Every structure is written in structure tokens, then in C-alpha cells.
Amino acid sequence: MNIYKNYINGEWVDSVSGEVFENKNPAHKEEVIGVFQKSVAEDVEKGVAAAAEAAEAWKKTPAPKRGEILYKVGETLVRKKKELARDMTREMGKVLKETMGDVQEAIDMTYYIAGEGRRLLGETTPSELPDKFCMTIRIPVGIVAAITPWNFPMAIPSWKLLPALMAGNTVVFKPATDTPLSAVNFIKIFEECGLPRGVLNLITGSGKDVGEPLITHNEVKLISFTGSTEVGQGVASLCARDIKRYSLEMGGKNAIIVMDDADLDLAVEGAVWGAFGTTGQRCTAASRLVVHKDIVKRFTNKLISKTGALRLGDGLLDSTDVGPLINENQLNKIHEYTQIGIDEGAKLLTGGKICKEGDCADGYFYKPTIFTDVERDMRIAREEIFGPTVVIITIGSLEEAIDVVNDTEYGLSSAIYTRDVNKAFVAMRDIYTGITYINSSTIGAEIHLPFGGTKGTGNGHREAGTTVFDIFTEWKSIYVDFSGKLQKAQIAG
Numbered sequence: 001m002n003i004y005k006n007y008i009n010g011e012w013v014d015s016v017s018g019e020v021f022e023n024k025n026p027a028h029k030e031e032v033i034g035v036f037q038k039s040v041a042e043d044v045e046k047g048v049a050a051a052a053e054a055a056e057a058w059k060k061t062p063a064p065k066r067g068e069i070l071y072k073v074g075e076t077l078v079r080k081k082k083e084l085a086r087d088m089t090r091e092m093g094k095v096l097k098e099t100m101g102d103v104q105e106a107i108d109m110t111y112y113i114a115g116e117g118r119r120l121l122g123e124t125t126p127s128e129l130p131d132k133f134c135m136t137i138r139i140p141v142g143i144v145a146a147i148t149p150w151n152f153p154m155a156i157p158s159w160k161l162l163p164a165l166m167a168g169n170t171v172v173f174k175p176a177t178d179t180p181l182s183a184v185n186f187i188k189i190f191e192e193c194g195l196p197r198g199v200l201n202l203i204t205g206s207g208k209d210v211g212e213p214l215i216t217h218n219e220v221k222l223i224s225f226t227g228s229t230e231v232g233q234g235v236a237s238l239c240a241r242d243i244k245r246y247s248l249e250m251g252g253k254n255a256i257i258v259m260d261d262a263d264l265d266l267a268v269e270g271a272v273w274g275a276f277g278t279t280g281q282r283c284t285a286a287s288r289l290v291v292h293k294d295i296v297k298r299f300t301n302k303l304i305s306k307t308g309a310l311r312l313g314d315g316l317l318d319s320t321d322v323g324p325l326i327n328e329n330q331l332n333k334i335h336e337y338t339q340i341g342i343d344e345g346a347k348l349l350t351g352g353k354i355c356k357e358g359d360c361a362d363g364y365f366y367k368p369t370i371f372t373d374v375e376r377d378m379r380i381a382r383e384e385i386f387g388p389t390v391v392i393i394t395i396g397s398l399e400e401a402i403d404v405v406n407d408t409e410y411g412l413s414s415a416i417y418t419r420d421v422n423k424a425f426v427a428m429r430d431i432y433t434g435i436t437y438i439n440s441s442t443i444g445a446e447i448h449l450p451f452g453g454t455k456g457t458g459n460g461h462r463e464a465g466t467t468v469f470d471i472f473t474e475w476k477s478i479y480v481d482f483s484g485k486l487q488k489a490q491i492a493g
């Protein structure tokens with residue numbers, strides 16, 4: 001049995017608690033992937049102390065030099081991509097093609113951010129006074145806590161660790177309890193590539209025992225959190241109490257509009273990928289299909305037929321299209337939503353069952369599920385289910401469709417299938433989400449564009465893109481007066 005440790009101050013160490021937890025394969029629930037440290041507040045204390053000790057030297061390391069280390073991380077990820085993806089599939093179930101994509105996203109982010117070492121641009125601007133020079137620079141925030149979910153075990157950490165480090169911060173990283181192996185694998189690569197000790201620390205364990213002490217620690221200056229809206233609200237309250245910076249990336253209830261002029265086969269393909277890719281466990285998953293009444297019947301028939309062809313099983317097998325859910329809690333939650341939908345009067349078209357046959361016998365598998373006759377105010381149309389369940393809502397016009405899409409507490413991703421450029425532009429303008437796709441599904445973000453959402457999905461920040469450094473740096477404005485006399489802005493004379 002592999003025993004994995006915390007990484008603090010450049011060393012792999014046991015938790016002070018002396019306790020561990022098991023990480024199991026959701027496709028074969030008896031298979032233990034490894035044993036990990038069940039850490040506590042004292043471990044957080046040590047991790048933060050290490051990050052504090054390393055902060056000054058790291059901050060003063062020239063940004064291009066920081067970038068060179070991160071670039072090596074990218075090179076190593078490329079070399080190890082397949083083995084990292086296999087470990088990821090074993091610990092969280094996504095099919096291998098998708099875990100390869102997850103590692104690829106980390107690679108893309110690493111190269112992109114490493115290049116920023118030679119930019120990290122500020123601005124110069126004229127002064128209103130003579131013989132005076134004005135500029136802005138970005139400065140590090142300090143110690144960053146990165147708290148991440150299990151559905152993108154390497155991609156999401158990369159979205160936080162890379163820009164945080166590039167900007168000159170030091171980091172304490174707490175991954176999800178369901179995916180600690182990918183976190184350990186990622187950290188080992190930073191270690192191998194020569195990141196100085198203490199700059200990046202890993203502490204595994206629960207939200208309560210590790211996450212909260214990290215958030216409330218005096219020396220931690222920024223919380224970068226991705227996870228559920230419910231937990232995010234708790235993070236926000238703790239941070240508000242201490243007047244602390246925090247960025248939140250949270251849930252979604254994303255919709256695809258299919259208009260009557262759409263390429264139906266393309267739309268169905270996008271809907272299947274959006275709803276059932278990653279077993280529906282994506283923040284950007286398409287969980288609402290908002291379909292024009294004139295084509296809803298044809299669309300639904302095609303959708304049922306394509307969904308019926310999906311093969312469930314272990315994500316390591318080439319034959320698998322849809323892997324398991326992450327754990328038993330999620331399996332039960334998703335099954336409960338099926339009952340909720342039925343009780344609300346929606347019509348279950350397919351799925352709605354726990355799958356225990358064949359390859360699914362000893363894992364957490366759920367049949368891809370489609371509801372129709374769904375009203376926008378039903379719980380299955382409003383709440384984030386985070387599984388392979390999609391609802392069809394029928395509309396009669398573009399205006400109604402956009403109204404339905406916007407009628408949710410969340411605002412992450414959206415899509416429209418139409419061949420009418422005017423309709424596409426109206427949707428781009430009027431849908432209130434952080435991301436909108438035209439003739440493509442709700443998933444497929446690229447790392448050099450801002451990522452995040454409106455309303456309950458976030459608190460206004462955007463990860464990735466150029467905007468990411470607005471999270472991980474403070475702006476500083478600098479005025480250089482070379483007139484040799486006292487000059488007063490706004491005051492003549």
C-alpha cells in the first residue's frame with residue numbers, strides 16, 4: 001500500500017495527527033489507490049510558516065527566473081502526461097481521454113504562465129505635473145491558500161498554483177479529499193524542477209480540518225477557492241470577517257439553446273458531450289437544454305438515441321464513454337434528484353437508474369438521464385445536480401429562450417445553436433454568463449481566455465486569461481517626481 005505524505009518546506013512529512021485516509025477508485029470501490037495524510041490545524045501552521053519563511057527570497061527572484069522553473073514543470077508534465085492521466089482516472093473515474101485533457105490543460109496553463117515571467121505588465125502614463133513620471137506595477141499578495149475540487153484534479157490546481165507562483169506569492173495547497181494523488185503527483189513535479197523549498201506546500205485532509213484553519217490563518221492573505229456555491233459562501237463569510245482577499249469559482253446550471261434553424265445533429269452531439277462528458281461532473285456541464293418547440297420532438301428523439309449508445313464503465317478502458325460518479329454520496333444525491341423530478345411532474349425519458357450490471361458492478365455508475373416536460377421553476381431545472389442528468393425545457397422564441405437561460409442563480413456557461421447570425425449576436429449580448437459558445441457545447445474553455453461566471457458562480461474574478469493576475473497580485477501606483485521641488489496634484493501653483 002502506498003502511503004503519501006504532506007509536502008512542507010521541501011520535505012515529505014506525516015501529519016501531526018498521525019492519522020490517514022484511504023483514496024479509492026470510484027469504478028472499483030474496493031480498490032485502494034493510496035493512503036493519505038488526514039491533516040489538522042497544526043499541519044496548516046507548519047505549511048504557512050514554511051510559506052512565510054520562503055516568501056522574501058521568492059518574491060525577489062526575478063520573474064523571468066521564476067518563469068524558467070515553471071517552464072520546466074510544463075516540460076515534465078508533457079513527459080509524464082499518460083501516467084498522470086492514468087492515476088487521475090483511477091482516483092476519480094473520468095475516461096482516459098478526458099484525464100489526458102485535464103493534464104493537457106495544466107500543460108497549457110504552465111507554458112502560458114511561464115511566458116508571463118517576461119511580461120507581468122504594468123502601465124506607464126503621463127503625469128498632470130511637469131517633470132513627473134507615473135507607472136503601475138504588480139506586486140505579490142503574500143501567502144496564498146489554494147483550495148480545489150475533485151473534478152479537475154490537475155487542471156484546476158494549475159489555474160491557481162501557476163499564476164500565484166509566477167506573481168511571486170508562496171502557496172499552501174489543499175486539494176479535494178477525493179483526488180489527493182493527482183495533487184501529490186503535481187507537487188512532485190515542482191519539486192523535481194527545482195522550486196525552492198517552502199514556496200509551495202501541500203496539505204491533504206478535509207475542508208473542516210485543513211481548509212478552515214487555512215482560510216482563517218492570519219498570515220494567509222488570499223484564498224483562491226473553487227468548489228460548490230454552498231462551501232464558497234462559507235469561505236466568503238470567513239474572509240469577510242477578517243477582511244481578507246478571496247476569489248471564488250463555484251457552481252453552474254448551464255444551458256444550451258437549440259433554435260429551430262440549428263444544425264440538429266451538431267446540436268445533439270454538443271448536448272450529449274455537454275451533459276454526459278465527465279459524467280456531468282463539470283462546473284460547465286450542460287444541465288438544461290432549452291429547445292425550440294418546432295424541433296423539440298426531432299431533437300429529443302435524436303438525443304435519446306445518441307444517449308442510449310453511450311457505454312458506461314471503467315474510464316481506463318477504450319470502450320468506455322462515461323465513467324463513474326466520484327463517490328457514493330454523489331450517486332445517492334443524483335438518484336434523489338431523479339425522484340424529485342418525477343415528483344415534480346417532469347417526464348423521465350431515459351436513465352434514472354443506478355447501474356450495477358457488467359462493467360458497472362462494483363462502482364458508482366448512473367445511467368445518463370433525460371427529463372422532458374420540464375418547467376423552469378422545477379428544482380431539477382434550477383439546482384446544480386452535478387451528474388449525468390439533463391432537462392429539456394421547450395421555448396417558442398429566442399427572447400423566451402434567453403429569459404429561461406438567465407433565470408437561474410448561476411451564471412457560468414451557456415451556448416446557442418443557430419444558423420442565424422443575428423440570433424447569435426443577440427444571444428452573445430443578452431445571455432448573462434461569464435462564457436457563451438456559439439454552435440458549440442457549454443464546455444471547452446481555453447486557458448488564455450478569462451474563466452468564471454456571474455451571479456452565484458463567482459464573486460467577480462476571472463481565472464486564466466490575462467485577468468488572472470488581478471486575483472494574484474496587488475496593483476501599486478508609483479509617482480516619480482524629478483522636478484526637485486514640491487509639486488501638488490490638483491492644487492494649482
Ligand code: NAD
Binds near residue numbers: 174206215228235
Ligand atoms: P466542495 O465545495 O465540496 O469542495 C471544494 C473544496 O473545498 C475541497 O477541497 C473541499 O475539501 C474544500 N472544503 C469543503 N468544506 C470546506 C470548508 N468548510 N472550509 C474550507 N474548505 C472546504 O466542491 P466539490 O464537491 O469538490 O466540487 C464540485 C463543485 O465545484 C461543484 O459545485 C462545481 O460546480 C464546482 N466547480 C466549479 C468550478 C468553476 O470554475 N466555477 C470548477 C470546478 C468545479
